[in-house]
Amino acid sequence: MLLLLLLFCFRKLSDKISNTCKDRDMHHEAISADQPFAFNCTNPPLTYGEVNVVWYDAASKAPISKDNQSRIHQEHTWILILPLKLEDSGIYLCVIKNANNCVRIWMNLTVFEKHWCDNSRRSLPNLSDDYQQILRTGPSDSLTCHLYFPETCVLGPIMWYKDCKEITETRFVPVEMKLVVYDVSAEDSGSYACAAELTHAGRAYRVLNSINVTGRVGNERRIPKIIYPKNNSIEVQLGSTLIVDCNITDSKDNTNLRCWRVNSTLVDTYYSESKRIREGIETNVSFPEHIFYTVNITFLEVKMEDYGLPFMCHAGVSTAYFMLTLPAPDFRAYLIGGLIALAVVVTSVLCIYNYFKIDIVLWYRSAFSSTKAMEDGKLYDAYVLYPKPQKESQRHDVDTLVLKLLPEVLERQCRYKLFIFGRDEFPGQAVAHVIDENIKLCRRLILIIVPESPSFGLLKNMSEEQIAVYNALIQLGMKVILIELEKIEDYTTMPESIQYMRQKHGAIQWTGDLTESSQCAKTKFWKRVRYHMPPKRFPPSSSPAAEARTLQFPSRQMETKMGLISC
């Protein structure tokens, strides 16, 4: 309050000096007593030119003496107090004038008692004129002794102290106003002082600056390191959302810009209209030695144009990019798919083969039929064995099939040679002998069975026949073609041998009309029978003899050819 009142009085006083002067803010100076004090009144650029500067003591309202012998006096633009006394505390005013301008600079000087390195006498805690300086750990740094006096003051050599003791260590080298410190470590922080003898107008004074020195880790200017991306590529599906982080470590002192660019343009600018790709929020984690930054880039939807384009993360001078690529084909999926497809194909082929097996085999036989006669010592292709049912209708059916249809289709159309018991044996021969002898000359055994023939005449009653058949089957390993004339409901009524044959070779059930006089070898039933029959070898038909026969018997040959084609 008192200060404000005082200031008000000074303003009044100064108003008398000039009514057009501009006031500058108050300078506050707190200096310890008993040492020289100098303050330069400047107001650049005004004081660069020709100006009139006058210092006033605001308390006495009088200009400061310009006599250099006076303890407080003005020299040029300076106010000099040699030395300071406690009573010098107060407000001083400097008026700078030239032809057009006037500026007033106020100084509030506080002089206090300080007892350097005297722990028994404490200074006022809230007053200090100590300088604050930093020593960075490293090969070298320096402290500065701020002794700023007019040219009339001659300064002697500067003495440097640490913790009240003169510094003698060779690591410390005073150079002009500085103290160069080599191999700076954290222990070099502390209380320093620089002192010099100041001579003015024949009198010597001692000026001392206290300096509080704090240590700091030398700011190693490191180049920011981009940990990710690493100029890599990222596989991503078209249309998906993607977020990629840029991870950076940088020095704590850095002022680097971190951003994402595409084609040297900020992504936010590049996609300013669609906003499809945006730079994310930057976050950082501070570590003792460095800062870890993360700044991401977000693709709301990956488009085709994004693939192969380098998205650059910038951190100061460092850059790193990533590129998007379409996902590589999944070989495992392809392999599995391929195997499944193969399995389907194989299954289909097998099904088709099973379904058309008979047609394929028959076609194959007709297409690649060997002209070479089979040399297995057999005379007949099949031995036909059939029952003589007691029922008249059944007997008739059996006879029709055996004596009419089989010879018609297999012998005439397909040119097989059959041995039909009851047709081809010589009269008077013993049944067992006929069977035994002729069955050996056959490649297949065609067995006709009819249901409900409890007296299965063929095998049930004729033990010789039975033995012969068994011999044929077991010793010769003949293949049996079992033909059911009608559907057999219950096989258990059949002899065991029949059951066994049915189980082993299956049975072909007659389908068709026995009354039909013309049978076609291409019906399903006959195809099945032919399938089980041995492959037919045809003699070469294009021999000159055959051709001659063709000329001689054209109609017969045509018929034979028809038959050849159908089988």
Added chain:
Amino acid sequence: MTFSSALASEVPSRRYVQDLNHRAWVLQDQTLMIVPRKERMVPITVTLMPCRHLETLEKDRGKPMYLGLLEPNCCLFCKKDGEQPVLQLEERSIIDLHAFREPVKPFLFYHSETGRTSTFESVAFPGWFIAVCSKGDCPLFMTQELGKTYITDFELIRQN
């Protein structure tokens, strides 16, 4: 370890600025000055934000940077006053400048780092640097004279 979830791209770096003679930037009478740093004195907090739009700016001069003051909220800029550029302060938010779609050249300075010191060259007036006198107290100004009478190398001190 401290975690900051702040929008670093929108929060300027805060630094004290000093020269190698332990003089710090302070604000006196709306003027940026450099004065010997004392214990009882708080240097001005300078805010720095790198310009994101580098397309129209020179590449090798340094990082284009906006320079501001934390309190009062104003920014440093260069303008021509007669023959030569002068350094001035304008009440303006550094974040607004940073948010511009284009570089605001009068407010931009190429920040070039050598060793522990930095120089600040005007983007609007290339060749002109922020400078101070070599001793005592003095205001900041612009100079083209490097390594001679004036000091153009400054140290950015991170605030703890």
